[in-house]
Amino acid sequence: MPAQPLQPLLIVVSGPSGSGKGTLCKMLREAVPDLVYSVSLTTRTPRHGESNGVEYYFVSREEFLKLIDAGDFLEWAEVYGHYYGTQCSAVEASLNAGKDVLLELDVQGGQMVKEIFPQAVTVFIRPPSLEELSERITRRGTDDAVAINMRLSCAPEELRAAKIYDYVINNDLKEQAFAELLNIYEREKSIRNQSKGE
Numbered sequence: 001m002p003a004q005p006l007q008p009l010l011i012v013v014s015g016p017s018g019s020g021k022g023t024l025c026k027m028l029r030e031a032v033p034d035l036v037y038s039v040s041l042t043t044r045t046p047r048h049g050e051s052n053g054v055e056y057y058f059v060s061r062e063e064f065l066k067l068i069d070a071g072d073f074l075e076w077a078e079v080y081g082h083y084y085g086t087q088c089s090a091v092e093a094s095l096n097a098g099k100d101v102l103l104e105l106d107v108q109g110g111q112m113v114k115e116i117f118p119q120a121v122t123v124f125i126r127p128p129s130l131e132e133l134s135e136r137i138t139r140r141g142t143d144d145a146v147a148i149n150m151r152l153s154c155a156p157e158e159l160r161a162a163k164i165y166d167y168v169i170n171n172d173l174k175e176q177a178f179a180e181l182l183n184i185y186e187r188e189k190s191i192r193n194q195s196k197g198e
Contacts, residue, residue: 015125075112
C-alpha cells in the first residue's frame with residue numbers, strides 16, 4: 001500500500017508590534033528552508049531595509065480595497081491605520097502542493113485564519129513587559145511618536161488575545177524563544193506524521 005502523503009502544516013505566529021515575531025519567523029525560515037513564508041500585502045510604507053515582495057508586498061490603499069471587494073483575502077485587517085492582508089490563493093496553492101506554510105500575522109489576522117483553517121497551529125509571541133515593548137518599538141526607530149503611541153495603546157488588548165492561541169512563547173531571550181518555536185514546529189510535524197501512520 002503506498003504511503004499516505006503527510007498533511008502539510010499551517011503555522012500562524014502573532015504578537016503585538018515589537019514583540020519580536022518577525023525576527024523569530026526569520027530564524028525559523030532559516031532553520032527550515034522548505035517552509036513557505038506567505039508574504040502579506042500592506043498599505044503602510046516600507047521601513048528602512050525592507051524590500052517589496054520580501055517582508056511585504058507594498059500596495060496602495062485603492063489596490064487593497066479592490067482585492068477586498070474581489071474576495072481575494074484569506075484574512076485582512078486594518079491595524080494601526082494601515083491595511084494588512086494574506087491572499088488566499090497563494091496559501092492554498094502551497095498547502096495543496098504539500099508544503100508547510102508560515103504566516104506572520106497580527107492578532108486579528110491570526111483569529112480569522114483559525115476560523116477558516118481550524119487545523120492551523122497558532123503561536124503567540126509575548127514580550128517580557130509593556131515597558132520592554134515600548135523600548136523595542138522606540139529603539140528600532142521606524143515609527144514616529146504618533147505611530148508608537150498607537151501601537152502601544154493597542155498592545156494590552158492584543159496581549160489578552162494570547163489565551164486563544166495554541167501556544168504562547170515568552171520572548172525574554174531571543175535564542176530561547178526561537179528554540180521553543182522550532183520545537184513547536186517539529187512537535188506538530190511529528191503529530192501529523194503519527195496520525196498518517198495510524
